[in-house]
Amino acid sequence: MVNAKKSTGFWQALDERVGISELKYHVPEHAQGLGYSLGGVTLVSFVILVITGIWMGQFYNPMPETARESLLYIISSAPAGFFARNLHYWAANAMLLTALLHMLRVLYTGSYKRPREANWLVGVALLALTIGLIFTGSALKWDQEGLEGLAHNVEIAAVLGGVGGWFSPSFTDSVPILTRLYIAHVSVLPVLLFVVFAVHALLIKLQGLAPNAFASRDATTHKTAGEPSKATFLGHLGAVGLYSLIGLGIMVFLAIAVPAQLGPAPVEGIEVTKPWWMFLPIFTVENWVGLGGLVWASAAIFIALAIVPFVDRSPYLHPARRKGVLIAYGLLALLLIGLGIYSKIAPGAAHLGM
Amino acid sequence: MFRQKLQPLVLLLISSLLLSTGLALAHGGAEETEMDPKLLVEQSVAFLQAEPSKIDEASANLTEVLELETAEQVNLELVQAATVALGQGAIPEAVHLLDRSLGREAETLGPVVEVNLNARLYIAMITALLLTALGAWGLGRRSVSATH
Numbered sequence: 001m002v003n004a005k006k007s008t009g010f011w012q013a014l015d016e017r018v019g020i021s022e023l024k025y026h027v028p029e030h031a032q033g034l035g036y037s038l039g040g041v042t043l044v045s046f047v048i049l050v051i052t053g054i055w056m057g058q059f060y061n062p063m064p065e066t067a068r069e070s071l072l073y074i075i076s077s078a079p080a081g082f083f084a085r086n087l088h089y090w091a092a093n094a095m096l097l098t099a100l101l102h103m104l105r106v107l108y109t110g111s112y113k114r115p116r117e118a119n120w121l122v123g124v125a126l127l128a129l130t131i132g133l134i135f136t137g138s139a140l141k142w143d144q145e146g147l148e149g150l151a152h153n154v155e156i157a158a159v160l161g162g163v164g165g166w167f168s169p170s171f172t173d174s175v176p177i178l179t180r181l182y183i184a185h186v187s188v189l190p191v192l193l194f195v196v197f198a199v200h201a202l203l204i205k206l207q208g209l210a211p212n213a214f215a216s217r218d219a220t221t222h223k224t225a226g227e228p229s230k231a232t233f234l235g236h237l238g239a240v241g242l243y244s245l246i247g248l249g250i251m252v253f254l255a256i257a258v259p260a261q262l263g264p265a266p267v268e269g270i271e272v273t274k275p276w277w278m279f280l281p282i283f284t285v286e287n288w289v290g291l292g293g294l295v296w297a298s299a300a301i302f303i304a305l306a307i308v309p310f311v312d313r314s315p316y317l318h319p320a321r322r323k324g325v326l327i328a329y330g331l332l333a334l335l336l337i338g339l340g341i342y343s344k345i346a347p348g349a350a351h352l353g354m
Numbered sequence: 355m356f357r358q359k360l361q362p363l364v365l366l367l368i369s370s371l372l373l374s375t376g377l378a379l380a381h382g383g384a385e386e387t388e389m390d391p392k393l394l395v396e397q398s399v400a401f402l403q404a405e406p407s408k409i410d411e412a413s414a415n416l417t418e419v420l421e422l423e424t425a426e427q428v429n430l431e432l433v434q435a436a437t438v439a440l441g442q443g444a445i446p447e448a449v450h451l452l453d454r455s456l457g458r459e460a461e462t463l464g465p466v467v468e469v470n471l472n473a474r475l476y477i478a479m480i481t482a483l484l485l486t487a488l489g490a491w492g493l494g495r496r497s498v499s500a501t502h
Contacts, residue, residue: 083475239496249484249488250486267397272400272404348405
């Protein structure tokens with residue numbers, strides 16, 4: 001009894017100072033499910049990436065002459081280096097996978113509809129930043145795949161002309177491009193991602209979570225912020241925490257059982273590797289038409305994503321009332337998956353004029 | 355209503371247009387330049403390690419090296435031996451000879467990362483299972499309390 005009083009007193013004191021009870025505002029009841037917790041799980045993966053990335057940053061040397069050697073040191077000798085690198089690798093996979101599933105859920109339930117169009121665009125920007133982080137990270141391991149990734153980066157800079165100046169080695173002679181990609185990977189992109197995520201979260205707070213698309217066939221979009229409900233945001237955070245705990249358990253297991261590989265030492269002038277799974281669909285287009293196809297296909301995918309709220313303007317949320325848009329984007333998703341599988345099994349091609 | 359039905363089609367058309375623009379872009383061939391023999395041997399090693407199906411490209415590189423009268427930093431006798439090994443389909447041996455021709459120890463197929471399970475990793479694996487079980491138990495409890 002005395003303990004209970006002490007505990008209550010402690011929580012009251014803590015709440016008075018940091019305002020935990022302010023998080024008990026109402027959110028729609030469907031917010032407690034996995035589908036509506038995927039965004040939070042994605043954020044937890046990002047936090048794991050930041051922590052493991054900071055740890056690896058203590059041992060990684062981003063100079064081309066020593067990058068590979070320092071990575072071998074991380075794998076073989078650095079304290080917890082083997083585990084940190086593998087957890088970083090699996091958390092990156094998990095972050096992109098849950099972000100894509102989150103976007104699919106938003107697309108399927110029409111959560112991008114008025115007044116949430118701007119937030120959908122913010123979400124597309126977050127996806128672009130996530131892919132940017134994965135790309136820069138894959139170059140940093142400085143094996144044959146990393147070198148070829150960097151070579152693509154340089155050639156794309158040439159295709160983009162003046163716009164791609166920053167991605168070119170000729171941007172400056174004083175810092176190697178690998179080092180600048182490292183700076184982008186550990187500071188520029190994570191800071192941008194954090195700022196854009198803050199806008200994403202703020203807009204969700206202002207507009208409230210999207211209404212339940214399956215409440216009825218005639219469910220329509222509207223603001224839910226301030227609507228009475230049995231569920232609270234604190235409860236939603238609890239659900240996100242529990243799903244993330246399961247995700248963390250799977251990631252830790254994979255980090256030990258299926259470690260990230262490191263390819264052979266990089267050799268300039270040849271293309272013999274294939275990229276990571278998320279880049280495989282556009283790699284196929286590149287195989288067919290060359291480097292320009294990579295730029296245009298990427299642009300086409302992101303434009304197709306960005307225009308979703310502007311082509312589907314009806315207020316209805318139920319999938320049965322939005323068959324056209326769902327079929328169109330379902331076909332696009334199938335096309336990308338098909339291109340990815342084809343790329344995985346088809347022989348690679350040289351694109352870089354090597 | 356009719357306009358709304360057309361919108362997905364418009365979207366598909368825009369996407370197809372952008373994709374076809376990309377497909378329409380052809381890329382030019384590379385200019386041929388005289389290659390450094392050391393780089394040619396390194397490329398052959400990488401071909402054989404990463405994509406053994408490119409054995410012809412590797413052989414072509416080695417032939418080019420052997421046509422040179424002198425090659426600094428490359429032992430041509432060992433390259434010749436590697437070519438013979440390659441002709442017999444002995445790829446690991448060829449890679450080993452090529453590595454030696456460059457005066458370095460063989461790094462066959464790169465440093466493949468292997469798991470050496472020790473006590474600490476066993477503890478981490480058990481922790482992983484406990485985390486997963488804890489998360490599942492918590493979700494189960496929430497589900498039960500929600501139904502009551």
